[in-house]
Amino acid sequence: xxxxxxxxxxxxxxxxxxVAWLVGKMGLGGDPRIADAEHAIRLAEEAEAGFKxxxxxxxxxxxAAIVQxxxxxxxxxxxxxxxxxxxxxDASVIGRLDKDFLTLTTPERTFGAVTLQLGRDAxxxxxxxxxxxxx
Numbered sequence: 001x002x003x004x005x006x007x008x009x010x011x012x013x014x015x016x017x018x019v020a021w022l023v024g025k026m027g028l029g030g031d032p033r034i035a036d037a038e039h040a041i042r043l044a045e046e047a048e049a050g051f052k053x054x055x056x057x058x059x060x061x062x063x064a065a066i067v068q069x070x071x072x073x074x075x076x077x078x079x080x081x082x083x084x085x086x087x088x089x090d091a092s093v094i095g096r097l098d099k100d101f102l103t104l105t106t107p108e109r110t111f112g113a114v115t116l117q118l119g120r121d122a123x124x125x126x127x128x129x130x131x132x133x134x135x
Contacts, residue, residue, distance in 0.1 A: 032079045033062030040065035044075040047086030051075060057102075057125045059116040066104075066116065066125060074132065076104055078114050087111055090132060097126040104129075 001009075034040045041053035044067035053067040053075070064078040066089065074089035087093075087106050094105045102122045105113040118125060 032082055032084060034058055034065050034077065034079070034084070035062065037065075040067050040077055043067075043077045043084050044086055047075060047077070048088070057116065057118050057121055060119065061117065064114045064116050068128070072128075072131070074128070076106070076114060078111075080111075085111060089129065093129070093132075095126055095129040097122055102126055 034043065037056040037058060040056045040058055043065075044053045045051050051067075051073070052069050054070050055068045056065055058065040064076065067075045067077060069075075075086050076089050076093070077084055077086045087108065089104065092107045096103045096105075100119050100122050101115055101117055102125055103113055103115040116122070116125075
């Protein structure tokens with residue numbers, strides 16, 4: 001290998017290491033998860049001023065959660081890229097129950113459908129959504 005080739009190899013290695021460090025510093029490539037109920041409540045409260053969450057249905061994998069406040073209003077929180085996004089759950093949100101899974105589809109196409117694995121609680125949360133539709 002010539003000296004010029006070694007210099008080029010060293011410079012390329014340094015550039016790759018720098019890009020990897022920069023990606024880590026920017027938080028790119030992470031795996032955002034909702035850690036627990038408190039984390040879900042904090043995310044919902046950050047999304048809407050005045051929303052005070054009191055009950056949470058968190059997806060078993062931590063990718064999404066439904067947060068309910070004392071008045072019965074609900075907020076859907078989900079991982080969206082490296083961050084989180086939240087939308088209110090109202091009559092425009094379509095809920096579909098399939099055993100232990102609850103799929104919520106918002107009218108906003110960019111938010112997409114969210115499937116939460118809630119176990120035995122899925123039916124209870126689906127019932128709460130039906131109450132929103134009736135209200």
